[in-house]
Every structure is written in structure tokens, then in C-alpha cells.
Amino acid sequence: MDASVLPPGRVLPVVRAPAHVLSAPAVDVDPADAAVVQLAADLLATMDASPGCVGLAAPQVDVRWRVFCVDATAHRKTRTSHGRFVLVNPKLVEASRWEKGREGCLSVPDLTGDVKRATRVVMCGVTPGGEEVVVETDGFEARALQHELDHVDGLVFLDRVAGAHAVFPRKVYM
Amino acid sequence: MRLLAVTAIGHDRPGVIAAITGALAELGGNLEDSTMTILRGHFAMMLIVSAPAPPDAVERVLAPVGADLGLVVTVREVTAEASPGPVGGPHVLTVHGADRPGIVSAVTRLVADHGGNVTDLTTRLAGELYLLIAEVDLPPDTDVVELAGRLAGLAKELGVEASLRPAETDVL
Numbered sequence: 409m410d411a412s413v414l415p416p417g418r419v420l421p422v423v424r425a426p427a428h429v430l431s432a433p434a435v436d437v438d439p440a441d442a443a444v445v446q447l448a449a450d451l452l453a454t455m456d457a458s459p460g461c462v463g464l465a466a467p468q469v470d471v472r473w474r475v476f477c478v479d480a481t482a483h484r485k486t487r488t489s490h491g492r493f494v495l496v497n498p499k500l501v502e503a504s505r506w507e508k509g510r511e512g513c514l515s516v517p518d519l520t521g522d523v524k525r526a527t528r529v530v531m532c533g534v535t536p537g538g539e540e541v542v543v544e545t546d547g548f549e550a551r552a553l554q555h556e557l558d559h560v561d562g563l564v565f566l567d568r569v570a571g572a573h574a575v576f577p578r579k580v581y582m
Numbered sequence: 583m584r585l586l587a588v589t590a591i592g593h594d595r596p597g598v599i600a601a602i603t604g605a606l607a608e609l610g611g612n613l614e615d616s617t618m619t620i621l622r623g624h625f626a627m628m629l630i631v632s633a634p635a636p637p638d639a640v641e642r643v644l645a646p647v648g649a650d651l652g653l654v655v656t657v658r659e660v661t662a663e664a665s666p667g668p669v670g671g672p673h674v675l676t677v678h679g680a681d682r683p684g685i686v687s688a689v690t691r692l693v694a695d696h697g698g699n700v701t702d703l704t705t706r707l708a709g710e711l712y713l714l715i716a717e718v719d720l721p722p723d724t725d726v727v728e729l730a731g732r733l734a735g736l737a738k739e740l741g742v743e744a745s746l747r748p749a750e751t752d753v754l
Contacts, residue, residue, distance in 0.1 A: 426680040427712045431743045463718075518708035524750055557659040566678050567745040572715045 412479025412492075414536060415446060420469040422514045427470070430515055433562040434465075434472045439494060439496040439534040444475060447535035448494040451477040456515055463552045465559030468515050475536075476556035479547065485548040498533035498557055509551055512578060520576050522568040525551045530535045532534060544575070583632045586611070586640060587660045593652030602655070605647045610634045622707075625636045625653070630660070672701075672749040674715065675733070676700035679742025681712035687716065689744070692736055696729050697721040712742070717749060732740065 423429055437444050444464040447466060453479055462483055479492035497537040500528035503526035529550040532542045545553065555565060569575050590602050599618060611633035618627040633640060641657040644712065677689055690700060693716070702717040705712035720726065730746040737744035 424709070425678060426742070516708075516711065518711075519706065519713070563745075564678075566713060566715075567676050567743070568747075569674070569676060570750055571674055571716060572704045572717050575704070575706065575713065575715060577706075577708075 414449040416450070417446075417449035417451070417456075419457045420450050420454045422454065422458070422464075422468050423470050424514075425516050425566070427515070429467050429470050430559070430564055431562050432467070432472060434467055434474045434560040436497045437473045439536055444473065444496060445536045447471060447473065447475055448477065448496070451475065451494060452479075452492065455545040461470050461514055461527060462548075463556045464514065465556045467537045467559050467562070474560040476560060478552050478556060480549040480552050487549075488545045489545055489549055490545060494536050495531070495533040495541070495553075495556075496536060498531055498553075498560065500529065500554070500557060501532050501542070502528070502530040503554070504528045508570060510556060510576075511551070513555070513565055515559075515563060516539065516566060518578055519566070520578050521565055521576040523555075523565050523568045524570060525554045527551075529553060529582060531557065583634055584636065585660050585662055586631045586633050586637050587612075587645070587658045588629040588631055588640070588655070589627065589695070590626055590648055590653045590655045591621075591626045592648070592654055593625060594620055595651065598625050598626065598651050598653060601647050601651060602644065602653070605644055606631055606633065606640070609640055609643060610636070614727045670720045670724065671726070672751060673698075673718045673720055673726070673746055674724060675718055675744065677714040677716075677733075677737060677742055677744045679712060679740070680710055681707055682740065684700075685712060685740055685742060688736060688740060689733070690716070693718055693729075696724060696732075698703050698724070698729075711733060718746075 450475045451464050455461045462480045463478040464528045466473045474498050480486045481489045505527040511523050530544045611631040614630045616629040635661045637657040642674045644655045697716045700716050706713045733744040
């Protein structure tokens with residue numbers, strides 16, 4: 409999952425709800441395709457340029473491909489962390505120990521919401537370039553992975569909030 | 583004792599709840615269920631109060647208190663309603679998309695036509711994004727998959743997204 413071998417990334421504009429691209433399931437791609445490798449680099453660059461951002465999925469930069477990046481390293485709630493990485497064609501293998509937690513999203517900048525997620529997950533996929541990987545993680549990184557997997561499935565956190573009083577105006581912008 | 587429905591809506595500022603509920607307390611009113619929130623900058627409160635005084639007398643006391651605060655206050659007598667209890671499976675319905683008139687009415691009409699009872703509903707307009715979240719009790723014999731399909735079809739007509747899922751009912 410070494411992101412250092414990627415080409416230089418470009419910071420792309422992030423689309424916001426109600427953009428339709430956020431609600432359409434994305435498609436599997438060839439992880440060795442140069443365009444996919446470039447997108448991986450661009451997602452990382454865009455995530456890095458967005459303060460507080462711990463993950464970004466291709467539909468958020470208007471691309472309907474099953475690619476996302478995550479970096480939960482610096483977050484205070486993170487326990488296990490696999491660093492800064494990109495997952496292509498991700499699939500959820502196992503999910504357990506569900507807990508509610510507060511989520512926000514670059515594509516829904518004005519709202520946050522309480523969402524129940526698995527605190528233990530196993531997710532598989534491939535790296536840009538094509539190496540098969542299995543990510544087994546917990547806590548905040550597990551939440552971030554599920555949030556990003558939802559994006560490539562055409563869902564945002566609003567589709568999973570716990571109830572009518574589980575959405576809040578964002579008070580703090582990172 | 584009488585059961586009164588009290589509403590107040592208007593300018594938000596510190597002390598509005600203390601002023602309204604203080605006046606009710608002086609009248610011997612006891613707050614039962616209430617909800618108070620801020621809707622697009624306006625303070626809004628709805629209360630069910632048991633009170634010894636008739637509604638017009640309570641409204642006469644509250645009107646000047648409200649007027650001083652920039653609030654419109656109403657008081658009406660209501661009858662005690664038996665709680666229907668759970669009629670079926672609690673579900674959460676989320677609808678989001680570009681704002682346009684008629685989303686709430688169209689969605690809640692479809693839910694009602696399937697016998698669904700909305701027990702709580704909030705909407706928010708955040709920039710161009712309109713969001714509706716409803717908690718809905720569905721009759722036990724509801725074909726949830728079929729209803730979800732109809733909601734998805736309606737959402738497509740409205741140019742929005744809809745998702746229906748069972749509510750989390752686990753408690754500690």
C-alpha cells in the first residue's frame with residue numbers, strides 16, 4: 409500500500425450534495441490503468457489539501473470509479489491505522505461490533521450526523537498498480553473505510569443517520 | 583386541571599424559554615411533553631401543559647410576555663390522547679436532494695397511503711441540499727421492500743434520493 413510510488417497528485421474540486429454523482433453506484437476499474445493510478449494520486453492530494461479530511465472517494469471528485477483513499481493516522485480517535493493508502497475495487501468482507509458515532513463529509517459540509525457502523529471490519533481490494541490487499545482494522549479507521557465504501561456504493565452518511573434528531577448543523581469546521 | 587397546547591414562535595434570544603415557562607409556572611401550569619428548537623433562526627416551542635386555568639386566560643397572560651420577546655403565542659385546549667403504542671416496525675426514512683416545493687407532501691402522502699404513521703420528522707435546508715428524515719411506524723403486514731421501491735420511484739420523479747431502513751431499537 410505504498411503511496412510514495414504514485415505520480416504527483418493534483419488537487420481536484422470536491423463536489424457537494426445534491427450532486428447526482430454522489431448517489432450513483434461507481435464501477436470497478438482496472439487498478440493498473442494509468443488513469444486509475446493518476447486518480448489515486450489526485451485523491452490523496454485532494455485529501456491532504458482538505459483540513460481534517462480522513463478519507464475521500466472518487467465520486468466526491470466527480471468520478472464514478474470504485475476508488476477511495478483513507479488516512480486516519482492523525483485523528484485522535486484512531487486506534488489501529490494502516491497509514492495513508494488508496495483502495496481500488498473495495499469489498500467489505502466482515503463487519504461486527506456496531507456503535508453509533510458522529511460523522512461529517514466534505515461533500516455535505518454544513519451537516520453532521522450520528523451513524524451506526526461496525527467497529528471491527530475486514531475489507532479487501534487492490535492497490536493502484538494491482539496488489540491485492542486485505543485491511544483488517546477497528547475503531548475510527550473502520551468507520552472511515554465504511555464511510556468511503558458507502559460513497560462508491562452511491563450512499564452518503566445522510567442515508568444511514570439514526571433518526572429524525574440525529575443530524576446537526578456543523579459547528580466546527582476543521 | 584385542563585390540558586392545553588401552547589405554541590410560541592418568533593425571534594430567538596436568550597431567556598425566551600425562561601420567560602414563557604415562568605409565566606406558565608406562575609399560573610400553576612405543569613409542562614408535560616414539549617419540544618423546542620430553532621428553525622432557520624426562529625425560536626419555536628410546542629408544549630402540552632396541564633393547567634388549572636382556561637386557555638383564554640392563559641393566552642391573556644402569555645400574549646404580552648410573548649409580545650415583549652417578539653413571539654407569537656397560541657393556547658388551545660386539547661383532550662387527552664391515548665398513546666397508540668407501537669403499531670409495527672419503526673423505520674427511518676431519509677430523503678435528500680435539490681430543494682423544490684412538494685417533497686415533504688409527496689413523500690408523506692405515499693407513506694400514509696401504505697398505513698405508515700410518521701412519529702417524528704425534521705427537515706433541513708443546507709445550501710442547495712434539502713434533507714428530510716422521518717421516523718415511521720409501519721403496519722406489521724407492510725411489504726417494506728415494495729414500499730422502499732415505490733419511494734425510490736417517487737424520489738426519482740422528484741429528482742431526489744430516498745432510503746428506508748429499520749430503526750435501531752436496541753437499548754442498553
